[in-house]
Amino acid sequence: MSELTDPWHFPRPDLAQAYLQGFDLGLTSARGLFARRRMGKSEFLKHDLLPAALRAGYLAAYVNLWDDTDHPGQALATAIAQATQPKGLGKFWEDLNTPIRKLKGGGKLPLGIEGSLELDLADKEKAAVPAIQAALQAADKARTRLLLVIDEAQVLAAPQHKAVAHSLRAGLDIRKPGIKVLFAGSSEAALREMFSRAAAPFYNWAPLEPFPLLGREFVEAMVKQLAAVARQPLKLDDALAAFAALKETPEFFRWYIERYLMYQQQGSEQALKYTQARVHDDSSYARVWKELSRADRAVLLLAARGVQDLYGAQALKQLQELLDSADVTASAPRTSIRRLTGARLQLMARVDHGAYRFEDPEFQTWVAARRTID
Ligand SMILES: Nc1ncnc2c1ncn2[C@@H]1O[C@H](COP(=O)(O)OP(=O)(O)O)[C@@H](O)[C@H]1O
Ligand SMILES: [Mg+2]
Structure with missing residues (x-):
């Protein structure tokens, strides 16, 4: 396990035990913890809590919803399925996808919306909800307690993930003795929203407390x-x-x-x-990043990743993916580049016809390390 291989990891076994004991006592089956970014939450959850849970005889699933903010449902289902049936993950998704593929392949969808954006998004949503249910059922079969750790859980509070959040909540509600859940997040306000708004799926579901900081x-x-x-x-x-x-x-x-x-x-x-x-x-x-428009960020991200032909068809396709919209027009990169090279921002400079470089190479490195345009 990784805790044994990183000599720079400062282990926190007592804190891990404290969380596990809280669950063992049965006083609560879910908890929420928060601390600012970079304070050691993920490191603790992955390298202290998870191994301790495994040693204590739990199955343990970890998911960081920031890794793919667009598909929290699939990430959750994968994490739970992986914890409960590590060998059968490919089959898990295959079984689930069959009915969906049949639906699509039948060609009887209304209004000829195949291939359109709406269908894709609806499709993903459709896949995530049964996937979570199937994963939870797999956890039932394992007949072992499961610890589910949801890092950056506030992603679930976004309106577009309502169906996923409700399905997760419903599935967890009936499994409180068998599945313990730890929600973690970098935004106290967003987490509070999640647990304290009467209309929210996780209303009153977990007490929220500050994560003990390193000293x-x-x-x-x-x-x-x-x-x-x-x-x-x-x-x-x-x-x-x-x-x-x-x-x-x-x-x-x-x-x-x-x-x-x-x-x-x-x-x-x-x-x-x-x-x-x-x-x-x-x-x-x-x-600087926060002040840019979404379109400008997307162009900047492609440039930082080394995309040469920012006006080409390939780049346009990538922009549409990043912006999650088919509406991006071919002229969009030009408009963004004009702003990014303009006197006000001066973030990029033209070096050649259609070729650009960052004014500040450190900024390029910083941008390139980003996974999304958020
Ligand atoms: N227990 C620890 N031992 C050693 N380094 C740590 C520890 N916790 C955090 N760090 C350092 O701080 C960084 C940020 O921690 P992380 O867990 O990612 O923060 P958070 O999830 O709260 O944003 C880690 O990448 C690591 O360099
Ligand atoms: Mg983290």
Whole structure:
């Protein structure tokens, strides 16, 4: 298991036990936890809680709904099915898809809407709901308690995922003794919406609490690990000061440790300076990104990924996919490029006929790392 192979992972066995014991006592079958991004939720869920649950005899399923915000239903079904019948995943989807394919292949769909966008979306929705039901039934057959961890669960609160959320809720409602659910999220407000709005599918379903944050012990463990590999050990006081300066954010602290390790002769202060600049860049990139229109982001994302012919048919198809809309016209990339190269934004520059480069290569790296245009 990965917890054994990453020497930089700071294990949190007590916290994992506390969550499991809460479920074991039967006081609650679902819980919600929140903390800002980069504070260590996913790392804990995947590398501490899941292995601990497996060791305690649970089946364990983990899904991060940010990995594919458009298809939470399919992601959920896959995660549950994988946990309960790891060998039969291909067959699971095949069995499920047969009736849908039959429906489609029959050619008797009204108004000739085959291949249109509506059909695709309806199709996906249709597949997700029975898929979740089938996966939960598979979990019943396994006759073992299941821990289902839903990371960035607030995605389910979006109106377009209502059917999926309702079907999940209904399926979980009747299985409270056998399936324990942990919801996690980076937005407290969005999670609260999910559990406190009377009309929401998960109304009153799980108590919401803050995720316990990493502190001094985490810093101590990182300093200790560093001492095992660095020529020049890092002073604990310097590390603690850096952790505080980085707003006690584990991810930023790991950037600092990494930098220190690479340039030990420059010392802690320089490593911190560098990290703070990197954090600052990161947040200013996020601000720029947020101000762009969806179409501009999509074009920028293709450019960052190295698509050369931004005006070509291939790029147009990719844009339509990114924007989830067939309405993107052939002139859209031109309009976006004009804005992106314009005096106000100056994000890209023209190097040749139809070829562009980013003004700031760091920004290109930042954009290229994005999975969606959200
Ligand atoms: N327990 C931990 N041990 C070591 N590093 C951690 C730990 N928790 C978080 N980190 C660091 O912080 C980063 C962000 O953590 P992550 O779990 O992805 O945050 P979140 O899910 O809250 O956004 C990780 O990629 C890792 O570098
Ligand atoms: Mg996360």
